[in-house]
Amino acid sequence: MPISPMDIYKLLPKTNCKKCGEMTCMSFAFKLLNKEKKLEDCKPLFEEKKYEKQKEKLIEILKPLEKAKETGLIVNEDLCNGCGNCVVACPVHVERDPHGAMIGKISSDDAILRIENGKVRVLNLEICRRYGKNRILCIVCRENCPTDAISFLEG
Secondary structure (H helix, E strand, O other): OOOOHHHHHHHOOOOOOOOOOOOOHHHHHHHHHOOOOOHHHOHHHHHOHHHHHHHHHHHHHOHHHHHOOOOOEEEOOOOOOOOOHHHHHOHHHHHHOHHHHHHOOOOOOOOOEEEEOOEEEEOOHHHOOOOOOOOOOOOHHHHOOOOOOEEEOOO
C-alpha cells in the first residue's frame, strides 16, 4: 500500500518546532518520504515519551522506504508472475527498442526492467523517466502490472 505525506504527517508531533530543519511538520513529512530526511531528525519524536506509539507506527509504515529505489520504485518479487507487461509498457523501452518492447524482450543493454528467471529485475534505473531532476512521474509499469508487484512511494 502506498505511503503518502499525509500518512506520515498524521503520526508526527505536529509542533512545527523546526528542530528537524524544516519550517513545518508537513514539509518534514514530504522530505522524509523523498528520503531527504531521516525519522531521527524529528527530535521530539525521539526525546519525548508521549510520542512513543507514534514513533513505533512511523517506523513500521516507513519500512518500504528501505527497499525503494531513488525513483520511489518498489518491486515485490514475491508478487511478480513474470508476465512482462511492465517491460512491454515502459515508454523508455518502446522509444529505445520498439520491436523488443512489443515482444517483451528488450535487446539493448539499457533496459530499465527485464524478466529474469520468471521475475522482474530492475536494471539501469537512471534512464527511467522518474529519475533525476527533470523527472516525469510516470507510472506506466505499475498500471500494467496485474499482480501489483510494482509500486511507487507517493510524494
